[in-house]
Amino acid sequence: MHKINPNLRVIRDEVLDCKKCSLYKTRIYPVIGQGNHQASIVFVGEAPGFNENKTGRPFCGQAGKIFDELLQFAEMKREDIYITNILKCRPPGNRNPLQSEIDACTPYLIRQIKIIQPKIICCLGNFASRFVMELFGLSNQCDGISKIHGRVFDGNDGEQMVKIIPLYHPAVATYNQNMIEELKNDFRILKDYQEIK
Numbered sequence: 001m002h003k004i005n006p007n008l009r010v011i012r013d014e015v016l017d018c019k020k021c022s023l024y025k026t027r028i029y030p031v032i033g034q035g036n037h038q039a040s041i042v043f044v045g046e047a048p049g050f051n052e053n054k055t056g057r058p059f060c061g062q063a064g065k066i067f068d069e070l071l072q073f074a075e076m077k078r079e080d081i082y083i084t085n086i087l088k089c090r091p092p093g094n095r096n097p098l099q100s101e102i103d104a105c106t107p108y109l110i111r112q113i114k115i116i117q118p119k120i121i122c123c124l125g126n127f128a129s130r131f132v133m134e135l136f137g138l139s140n141q142c143d144g145i146s147k148i149h150g151r152v153f154d155g156n157d158g159e160q161m162v163k164i165i166p167l168y169h170p171a172v173a174t175y176n177q178n179m180i181e182e183l184k185n186d187f188r189i190l191k192d193y194q195e196i197k
C-alpha cells in the first residue's frame, strides 16, 4: 500500500461536491485522479469520457486500453504513477473543453501538482500540453502537439522545477492505427529518459 496524502483527499471531497462550472449537471462521477500520491511522474489527460464518467476512474475506456499498452511498453505501472485530467467532469459528447471550464477546474489540478511535486509531467494531447506549459512558464515554446510531442521541456513556475513532456493523446490511436507507432516512439523516449535520470 502506498501512503495516502490527506491533502489529496481534501481535493477529492471538494471535487465530489463541485458545481463551479455547468459540467456538474451531466456528470455521473467526476474523475479526480488515481495512482501513487508520491509519484515522480504525473500524467495529465484532457477530461473524462463515456466510461470514465460511469466509473470515476481515469483512462478506463477505449483510450485507456491504448494507454495501458503504452505504459507496459515503457515498463511503467499504473500504481507507480499518478493520472489526472485538466477537467474533472465529462464534457457532453466528449466535446473540447471550453476556456471557462478550464479556468474553473484547473485550480484543482494545480493543487494536485503542488502536493505531489512530480519530477516529470506528461501531458496527453493539446489541451493538457498548453495548460501545463503555460503554468510552468513555457508559453513561448508551446506549439501544436504534432510539433512538440516527445520533447522534454524544463518548466519552472518560480517555486517548482519540472520536466514537461507533451505526448499525443492515446485516443488518437483509436481511429488511426499509424498513430500507435508515433505514440510508442514517444513512450520509448519517456522510458529512456527515466533510465538516464
Ligand code: URA
Binding pocket: 031, 045, 046, 047, 048, 049, 052, 057, 058, 059, 060, 063, 064, 085, 124, 171
Ligand atoms: N481521455 C482523457 O483525457 N482522460 C481520461 O481519463 C479518459 C479519456
Ligand code: SF4
Binding pocket: 015, 018, 019, 020, 021, 022, 023, 024, 030, 087, 088, 089, 090, 101, 104, 105
Ligand atoms: Fe467542478 Fe471541474 Fe466538474 Fe466543473 S469540471 S463542475 S469545475 S470539478
